[in-house]
Amino acid sequence: MSDLYDLIVIGAGPGGYVAAIRAAQLGMKAAVVEREEKLGGTCLRVGCIPSKALLETTELFEKSRHQFAERGIIARDVSVDLPKMMAHKDGVVAQLDGGIQGLLKKHRIDRHFGHGRLLGDGKVEVAAESGTVQLSGQHILIATGSVSTSFPGMEPDGDRIGTSTEALSWPDVPNHLVVIGAGVIGLELGTVWRRLGAKVSVLEYLPRILPGTDSQIANEAQKILQKQGMEFHLGTKVQNVSADGQSCRVEIDGNAPIECDRVLIAVGRRPCTDRLGLDQAGVDTDQRGFIRVNSAYRTTAPGVFAIGDVIGGAMLAHKAEEEGIACVENLATGHGHVNYGNIPGVIYTAPEIASVGETEDDLKERGHEYRVGRFSFAANGRARAAGHTEGFVKVIADAENDRVLGVHIIGAHAGELIAEAAVAMEFGASSEDIARCCHAHPTLAEAVKEAALAVDKRDLHS
Numbered sequence: 468m469s470d471l472y473d474l475i476v477i478g479a480g481p482g483g484y485v486a487a488i489r490a491a492q493l494g495m496k497a498a499v500v501e502r503e504e505k506l507g508g509t510c511l512r513v514g515c516i517p518s519k520a521l522l523e524t525t526e527l528f529e530k531s532r533h534q535f536a537e538r539g540i541i542a543r544d545v546s547v548d549l550p551k552m553m554a555h556k557d558g559v560v561a562q563l564d565g566g567i568q569g570l571l572k573k574h575r576i577d578r579h580f581g582h583g584r585l586l587g588d589g590k591v592e593v594a595a596e597s598g599t600v601q602l603s604g605q606h607i608l609i610a611t612g613s614v615s616t617s618f619p620g621m622e623p624d625g626d627r628i629g630t631s632t633e634a635l636s637w638p639d640v641p642n643h644l645v646v647i648g649a650g651v652i653g654l655e656l657g658t659v660w661r662r663l664g665a666k667v668s669v670l671e672y673l674p675r676i677l678p679g680t681d682s683q684i685a686n687e688a689q690k691i692l693q694k695q696g697m698e699f700h701l702g703t704k705v706q707n708v709s710a711d712g713q714s715c716r717v718e719i720d721g722n723a724p725i726e727c728d729r730v731l732i733a734v735g736r737r738p739c740t741d742r743l744g745l746d747q748a749g750v751d752t753d754q755r756g757f758i759r760v761n762s763a764y765r766t767t768a769p770g771v772f773a774i775g776d777v778i779g780g781a782m783l784a785h786k787a788e789e790e791g792i793a794c795v796e797n798l799a800t801g802h803g804h805v806n807y808g809n810i811p812g813v814i815y816t817a818p819e820i821a822s823v824g825e826t827e828d829d830l831k832e833r834g835h836e837y838r839v840g841r842f843s844f845a846a847n848g849r850a851r852a853a854g855h856t857e858g859f860v861k862v863i864a865d866a867e868n869d870r871v872l873g874v875h876i877i878g879a880h881a882g883e884l885i886a887e888a889a890v891a892m893e894f895g896a897s898s899e900d901i902a903r904c905c906h907a908h909p910t911l912a913e914a915v916k917e918a919a920l921a922v923d924k925r926d927l928h929s
């Protein structure tokens with residue numbers, strides 16, 4: 468059997484399924500090929516969404532234990548029903564999967580279940596247990612994402628030593644969890660299990676946490692997370708991880724080994740290109756395995772495009788979505804663009820950490836002159852009322868023309884607050900523009916306005 472499509476998307480993650488929807492909106496006959504039963508990719512199945520469900524739920528638990536009493540709420544004997552917590556998370560995933568299935572139907576996008584492989588000449592093989600089909604497409608879009616990576620001596624064993632996938636579904640709370648890697652995944656999932664009662668030790672190779680994040684924000688995050696009980700061992704090189712029955716042993720360069728009962732390996736992700744037929748189709752990759760593309764997301768094979776984690780850059784669902792849309796719009800209209808300087812990033816610890824644009828570290832390194840305005844949530848009325856006084860907003864503006872170059876926030880709802888900064892920056896706003904905009908009172912967003920005022924040392928409440 469051979470079906471002819473305008474666009475075949477391999478991989479139905481946020482990059483792939485959104486690209487298919489946009490293609491359908493633009494009048495293309497589109498199909499998605501996905502080997503997992505559920506749509507939505509890593510983000511929905513074993514990433515952003517289930518981790519946020521667990522983070523939201525465990526935050527409620529933590530608040531009930533540490534914040535209710537001081538605000539006059541008496542909640543005795545609050546405890547965790549872990550299977551129910553996991554079932555809630557799985558329910559959220561199932562609902563959203565159903566939503567994507569519905570969206571594909573609505574846009575008349577065919578879903579082909581099975582492993583997709585490029586055969587060259589616009590052909591894609593889809594292999595499933597039930598059989599193999601061949602599809603033909605004028606354009607093929609690879610949106611296969613990424614998978615967790617590990618190092619020799621540090622391989623997941625599917626049981627005690629896990630990646631983010633397993634750590635989203637452990638059946639019991641570890642007594643002592645060792646997290647390898649103080650990146651986004653390590654801190655988010657470390658937070659979940661710490662709140663549920665585990666001792667959490669984070670081992671990080673670098674001398675700091677959250678590489679790439681503005682270092683002032685990362686330092687503040689470390690202080691707050693330590694206060695919450697997370698333990699950090701920075702500048703720590705893990706040599707070997709092994710498990711024996713219920714216990715694990717983490718061997719460290721120059722230090723005594725650590726015994727624990729679970730290990731989370733969170734040392735990054737690699738492009739997912741296994742058995743994709745890249746060589747056969749003539750699709751080149753770089754030395755790290757990422758698919759090479761040009762500015763229109765064209766690979767080295769005619770008619771084959773790629774977007775999202777598999778081409779490198781920030782491994783973020785929304786970056787993949789923007790690329791998918793730009794790629795398809797380019798095909799249909801000749802125009803499509805992603806502003807890589809303005810992609811927000813959010814880390815869903817408590818408090819949240821959110822950034823957009825350049826960090827102070829980047830600017831210093833480049834010798835670019837800038838001014839900084841900072842405002843603490845401790846001086847914000849809404850934050851006080853809600854008990855969210857930790858953290859601050861930092862606005863960085865060009866010293867010469869005041870254009871906002873970056874905004875970095877650590878504080879409650881930072882992930883929502885950063886949207887204002889991203890919109891402002893997209894319109895080329897100056898810090899004065901943000902400072903002159905009326906912000907509702909009392910809101911956390913007033914801290915963004917105050918930080919913008921602080922660039923010119925005109926903040927009103929500090």
Ligand code: NAD
Nearest residue numbers: 648649650651652653670671672705733734735736782813
């Ligand atoms: P990461 O790259 O964010 O962090 C990995 C950390 O592991 C780094 O700090 C690195 O220095 C450290 N490391 C590497 N090798 C080590 C070793 N041998 N010993 C000790 N430390 C070591 O990777 P991640 O946390 O696995 O996340 C993967 C990707 O997924 C990232 O690109 C991230 O942005 C993305 N992600 C994003 C979100 C979000 O947006 N909220 C959530 C989860 C994941």
